[in-house]
Amino acid sequence: MSAxxxxxxxxxxxxxxPSTPLIEFSKEQDLSAYQTMLTIRRFEEKAGQxxxxxxxxxxxxxYIGQEAVVVGMQMALKEGDQVITGYRDHGHMIACGLDxxxxxxxxxxxxxxxxxxxxxxxxxxxxxKGFYGGHGIVGAxxxxxxxxxxxxxYRGNDNVxxxxxxxxxxxxxxxxxxxxxxxxxKLPVVYVIENNRYAMGTSSTRSSAETNLSRRGLSxxxxxxxxxxxxxxxxxxxADKAVAWCxxxxxxxxxxxxxxxxxxxxxxxxxxxxxxxxxxxxxTSHDPIDMVRQRVLDKKFAKEEDLKKIDASVRDLVxxxxxxxxxxxxxxxxxxxxxxxx
Amino acid sequence: MPTNILMPALSPTMEKxxxxxxxxKEGDAIKSGDIIAEIETDKATMEVEASDEGTLGKILVAxxxxxxxxxxxxxxxxxxxxxxxxxxxxxxxxxxxxxxSAPPAAAKxxxxxxxxxxxxAPQAPVVEAANDPDIPEGxxxxxxxxxxxxxxxxxxxxxxxxxxxxxxxxVAEYQGAYKVTQGLLQEFxxxxxxxxxxTEHGFAGLGTGAALAGLKPIVEFMTFNFAMQAIDQIINSxxxxxxxxxxxxxCSIVFRGPNGAAxxxxxxxxxxxxxxxxxxxxxxxxxxxxxxDAKGLLKAAIRDxxxxxxxxxxxxxxxxxxxxxxxxxxxxxxxAKIARAGKDVTIISWSNGMxxxxxxxDELAKDGIEAEVxxxxxxxxxxxxxxxxxxxxxxxxxxxxxxxxxxxxxAEIAMRIMEHAFDYLDAPVARITGxxxxxxxxxxxxxxxxxxxxxxxxxxxxxxxx
Numbered sequence: 001m002s003a004x005x006x007x008x009x010x011x012x013x014x015x016x017x018p019s020t021p022l023i024e025f026s027k028e029q030d031l032s033a034y035q036t037m038l039t040i041r042r043f044e045e046k047a048g049q050x051x052x053x054x055x056x057x058x059x060x061x062x063y064i065g066q067e068a069v070v071v072g073m074q075m076a077l078k079e080g081d082q083v084i085t086g087y088r089d090h091g092h093m094i095a096c097g098l099d100x101x102x103x104x105x106x107x108x109x110x111x112x113x114x115x116x117x118x119x120x121x122x123x124x125x126x127x128x129k130g131f132y133g134g135h136g137i138v139g140a141x142x143x144x145x146x147x148x149x150x151x152x153x154y155r156g157n158d159n160v161x162x163x164x165x166x167x168x169x170x171x172x173x174x175x176x177x178x179x180x181x182x183x184x185x186k187l188p189v190v191y192v193i194e195n196n197r198y199a200m201g202t203s204s205t206r207s208s209a210e211t212n213l214s215r216r217g218l219s220x221x222x223x224x225x226x227x228x229x230x231x232x233x234x235x236x237x238x239a240d241k242a243v244a245w246c247x248x249x250x251x252x253x254x255x256x257x258x259x260x261x262x263x264x265x266x267x268x269x270x271x272x273x274x275x276x277x278x279x280x281x282x283x284t285s286h287d288p289i290d291m292v293r294q295r296v297l298d299k300k301f302a303k304e305e306d307l308k309k310i311d312a313s314v315r316d317l318v319x320x321x322x323x324x325x326x327x328x329x330x331x332x333x334x335x336x337x338x339x340x341x342x
Numbered sequence: 343m344p345t346n347i348l349m350p351a352l353s354p355t356m357e358k359x360x361x362x363x364x365x366x367k368e369g370d371a372i373k374s375g376d377i378i379a380e381i382e383t384d385k386a387t388m389e390v391e392a393s394d395e396g397t398l399g400k401i402l403v404a405x406x407x408x409x410x411x412x413x414x415x416x417x418x419x420x421x422x423x424x425x426x427x428x429x430x431x432x433x434x435x436x437x438x439x440x441x442x443s444a445p446p447a448a449a450k451x452x453x454x455x456x457x458x459x460x461x462x463a464p465q466a467p468v469v470e471a472a473n474d475p476d477i478p479e480g481x482x483x484x485x486x487x488x489x490x491x492x493x494x495x496x497x498x499x500x501x502x503x504x505x506x507x508x509x510x511x512x513v514a515e516y517q518g519a520y521k522v523t524q525g526l527l528q529e530f531x532x533x534x535x536x537x538x539x540x541t542e543h544g545f546a547g548l549g550t551g552a553a554l555a556g557l558k559p560i561v562e563f564m565t566f567n568f569a570m571q572a573i574d575q576i577i578n579s580x581x582x583x584x585x586x587x588x589x590x591x592x593c594s595i596v597f598r599g600p601n602g603a604a605x606x607x608x609x610x611x612x613x614x615x616x617x618x619x620x621x622x623x624x625x626x627x628x629x630x631x632x633x634x635d636a637k638g639l640l641k642a643a644i645r646d647x648x649x650x651x652x653x654x655x656x657x658x659x660x661x662x663x664x665x666x667x668x669x670x671x672x673x674x675x676x677x678a679k680i681a682r683a684g685k686d687v688t689i690i691s692w693s694n695g696m697x698x699x700x701x702x703x704d705e706l707a708k709d710g711i712e713a714e715v716x717x718x719x720x721x722x723x724x725x726x727x728x729x730x731x732x733x734x735x736x737x738x739x740x741x742x743x744x745x746x747x748x749x750x751x752x753a754e755i756a757m758r759i760m761e762h763a764f765d766y767l768d769a770p771v772a773r774i775t776g777x778x779x780x781x782x783x784x785x786x787x788x789x790x791x792x793x794x795x796x797x798x799x800x801x802x803x804x805x806x807x808x
Contacts, residue, residue, distance in 0.1 A: 045374055045393040052350025052390075053413055059354070064375075082555070116588035123586035132554055132591070137578050143544050144579055147551020154507070154533070154557060174575075177544025184539070262375070263391075268353035270386035276377075283375070333461050339589035340623050342647045 063091035068288035072235025087122035104325035139172030149189035168199025188246035229257030471676035495640035510562030546572030553593035563599035581624030598652035609780035614745035633663035638673030684712035702798035737768035
């Protein structure tokens with residue numbers, strides 16, 4: 001298995017988009033990315049712990065390891081753009097600026113969760129923040145996201161939709177139905193394939209005839225490129241290019257983010273389909289947060305004690321969210337029959 | 343304060359597990375993400391990661407301990423500046439026995455799990471539909487086909503609201519596979535009348551996404567048989583998102599097209615989906631039988647803020663009826679109509695089933711039986727009141743549908759009659775349905791597979807003991 005390092009090559013033969021060179025971050029960008037990625041990581045670790053305590057039920061899919069993808073992508077967006085994803089969605093919500101308290105309280109199924117406790121880990125939404133869920137059926141968010149982009153084009157605005165899905169969903173038929181319509185109608189949607197190498201327990205080499213997923217738009221004439229999804233700078237650079245392509249009315253764009261999830265597919269996954277060495281190798285050599293941290297120190301953007309302050313504030317934020325989500329009441333029973341129709 | 347590491351639940355159903363192995367020992371430094379132990383559940387051996395940082399101060403549950411209850415403290419982590427003496431003496435050393443007797447106090451205190459709720463479930467709200475609007479005296483009635491009435495409904499709503507658009511296979515340049523969208527492209531252009539590729543799953547999802555963003559799509563299926571490819575998006579995305587989002591994000595969308603049997607198109611093009619969709623909370627299901635109802639209800643469906651399944655019937659497209667010439671003729675969703683008044687037996691149907699029902703009523707009248715025929719028009723929400731009021735009067739009921747019997751709409755109607763009018767019944771409710779076979783192609787077999795007027799007449803007579 002190759003390392004996570006990307007080749008960053010572009011795939012359409014007749015309309016090649018040159019591979020996107022990485023652009024160094026400013027101090028503010030590095031520190032902001034560090035803080036958001038760390039918030040997601042600490043949030044997810046806390047969610048894992050609370051799941052273990054029985055406070056979170058059902059399915060719970062953690063984003064640990066993939067933080068650079070959503071944080072880098074979000075840096076390319078403007079007000080009015082939309083985001084939609086599958087069920088591994090906690091990181092996307094935090095990156096979209098949603099209050100961790102509301103997210104965590106939804107995980108615990110409480111009254112002040114983002115969906116009043118009626119959606120859970122996999123189903124959260126915020127019209128205000130342009131976050132359209134949170135979808136539990138693998139691949140279903142892809143036509144939905146294409147529809148959000150359709151609405152942008154119908155209204156004649158320049159908003160762009162990010163439709164995230166994984167290497168597993170990349171084999172769903174509806175993804176290709178969407179690709180076809182998106183290119184046919186030049187819809188402003190960036191398909192962000194988070195390739196974390198495993199569709200639950202099946203590695204992409206065992207499930208995909210073509211494992212270079214950036215090529216999956218080729219027969220629809222959609223340009224695509226592979227990106228090192230562990231390096232937030234690479235993600236941001238590719239995102240800028242893809243979003244600009246969509247905003248200019250040139251149609252959809254595919255970004256394959258080469259990334260890795262450290263935890264199992266869900267909380268109840270023992271992850272026996274890969275070795276501990278494989279996980280440790282990514283963790284120790286290519287961790288998205290450690291890399292930013294080291295860079296910040298090397299470039300003297302911040303001192304060790306400054307970062308410790310950030311670490312402490314992130315822990316406080318997450319602990320407050322956990323505290324809130326533990327003590328918030330369950331939804332009132334009268335909520336059983338609300339929100340079915342409007 | 344030292345932090346307890348608790349025995350984690352590693353699946354939605356896990357209550358206890360075995361502590362198979364410690365990978366860290368007392369005194370080891372621990373950081374977030376380190377694997378500290380292995381736990382055997384009934385399904386697998388799982389690794390436990392630390393989510394706190396510090397030093398492993400004390401192991402409370404020894405390697406090899408069986409059946410350790412979830413949330414039992416299994417170890418203590420010391421933070422910076424703490425040492426083993428910080429660990430309280432009364433820290434319970436969990437054992438199998440302790441775990442079985444009661445959850446340790448520490449775990450209890452830290453995990454205020456929601457109380458077991460004894461509150462009874464609230465009653466589902468009862469929604470009353472409005473009556474049909476009064477048609478002013480002297481209103482001109484226009485004769486038109488159901489096909490034209492459906493087209494006019496869409497055109498009027500598209501003129502009224504720029505967010506309404508229609509998409510589907512052959513709806514634009516071809517003017518509709520069944521010519522229901524005839525003329526719409528010419529009036530509204532290709533931005534609002536959109537030919538899709540043959541890709542039901544994809545465009546049903548795309549339409550739903552556009553509706554989540556606030557547009558009001560009318561998605562035409564060339565037939566609802568093809569919508570089986572799209573049913574995941576209709577149910578999981580369109581019908582459930584409002585609830586899953588706590589009321590934040592709904593979608594106003596109409597899925598429409600012909601449903602059920604046409605003529606000699608065999609098993610894969612002849613299925614009736616009325617019972618499938620009317621099973622789903624979050625959907626409205628409408629299935630009219632006349633041109634006027636088709637127009638008034640399609641306009642209502644397009645304006646409704648919820649996802650609506652609008653089941654048409656190919657056999658009815660060419661049927662003509664009288665439609666009131668009004669600027670804005672909109673009918674209430676959820677209201678049945680008495681299509682023929684009577685006192686001896688209630689016949690309940692909708693869509694093409696009304697053909698059998700009304701013809702049977704004519705036959706019955708010849709034998710002196712006055713049947714009251716109810717056209718449900720909307721299947722969900724079902725107008726139970728109108729059915730019950732009629733059954734209380736007649737004491738007898740027959741349901742008629744082209745769909746299959748098991749879990750069919752007729753079964754639901756019969757149940758509602760039992761729930762609300764059991765004491766008024768003079769005979770068991772009878773149902774006439776399609777036969778439980780895939781639709782055959784041969785003309786004679788197809789005829790046998792569908793309900794017939796004779797079957798309805800016979801059923802009505804039998805519940806009248808005639």
